[in-house]
Amino acid sequence: MSTLQMSLAVAGGLVLLAIIIHSAWTTRRNAPKQADPAAVDGAAPEAEPGERQEPGFDGDSLVSDDTEPRLDAMPLPSLERRPGLDALIDSIVPMTLENLVSGDAALAALPPTRRAGSKPFAIEGRNDATGHWETPAAGQRYRAFQAGVQLANRTGALNDIEYSEFVVKAQAFADAVNAAADFPDMRDEVARARELDQFASDHDAQLAFVLRARGAAWSPGYLQQNASRMGFVAGTIPGRMALPAATVGMPAILSLSFDTQAALAEDPAQSAIRDVALSLDVAQVLRTEQPFQRLREISSALAAAMDGVVTDQNGQPLREESLDNIGMDLEKLYDTLDGRDLSAGSVQARRLFA
Incomplete structure (x- = not known):
């Protein structure tokens, strides 16, 4: 092989090597940045994820x-008012009793779902021993009940259909525990819901x-x-x-x-x-x-x-x-x-x- 051929071969090899190096450098530069293994021990530990829950009545x-x-x-x-039903954001129906009702009877009478349409729905009892309103619990006795449905959330205001569903569920519970339910006027409650929803939407x-x-x-x-x-x-x-x-x-x-x-x-x-x-x-x-x-x-x-x-x-x-x-x-x-x-x-x- 002549000197010229050897020189060309060497030059070609260098060019090829340069191309390979440039390609590798470009690939490395454009590759996603990776975590630093040496820094893993010093990084903040990951907590065990908890179960997401929607804010509710409990x-x-x-x-x-x-x-x-x-x-x-x-x-x-x-900043934490009582976490149960609240007249500020709920339509509440008081239920009066002639006799005490056991928590077991109340639990058996609860509706199978906790919603009226897209709005949270709940029933609370006034504990005879403590005088506090609470979700009915076995082994307790209650002197009164109240049912409530949320007036608004990010799905919108409580509407006529949802309020009617609430009335049906609340009345069924009242009948089951021999309570007299005093329902507010639907038009007034739906109007309250719309006003609250407007405020929420604006803020x-x-x-x-x-x-x-x-x-x-x-x-x-x-x-x-x-x-x-x-x-x-x-x-x-x-x-x-x-x-x-x-x-x-x-x-x-x-x-x-x-x-x-x-x-x-x-x-x-x-x-x-x-x-x-x-x-x-x-x-x-x-x-x-x-x-x-x-x-x-x-x-x-x-x-x-x-x-x-x-x-x-x-x-x-x-x-x-x-x-x-x-x-x-x-x-x-x-x-x-x-x-x-x-x-x-x-x-x-x-x-x-x-």
Whole structure:
């Protein structure tokens, strides 16, 4: 082989090697960012996901997030009124009794479903021993009952059909326990429901920031690792994480969501995630948690750590001035909810805005 041929062969080999190296570098640069194995031990531990429950009438089950809270803290009684039926958001029917009724008889007479249409429905009894209203329980005796149906929620106002279904169920219970039921006028209750629904519609705020990748996409593991450092824990649904509240039993402060298919992929490390949603359901979270401030801080910190940019849902970057204005509007909203006795994070607000 001549010197020229050898030179050409060497040059060709170098060019091929350069192409291979460039291709590998490009592939590596464009591959989804992966979690740092060395940082796993230092990352925030993932909590066992809890069962999501819709806010309801029972005080011990008023949970509206899909994770267990991370901290044990005292509740805030100033914001927590009695968790049962409330004339503020329920249409209530008193039922008088001539004789005491056992809890077992009341349980046997309860309707099979706890809804009238799309509205929660409940029956409570006044415990003869304690004098407190409660969900009927075996072994107790009751001197009176009351039935209630929620006037409004995010599905809309209580309508004529739903109220009629409520009347049928409540009357059947009253007949079974030999109680006299005093039903309010349907037109008045439906009118109350519409007014409450209008108020709720005018003051329902759900905020969503979008965190978008500037360069390389993120793998699910990389995203989860960074989010866990901010206090998020995995939810029961793939692609969902939540920032637990400090108070036991309260809804999550913030939620984080990304493509479910990416989370369920056979090889999640190769799944490419380019945007993540960070959400705040204002009425569900206590004002004292400062949820909007935490949303701002966490989204900014994640953007810095993951080389991303925070935008609105239309892809427009969120400026500090715009965020300040949102914060001021939220303070006014909190004041309005407080004035209506529907403080954000209260039992009543969580039921109404559910």
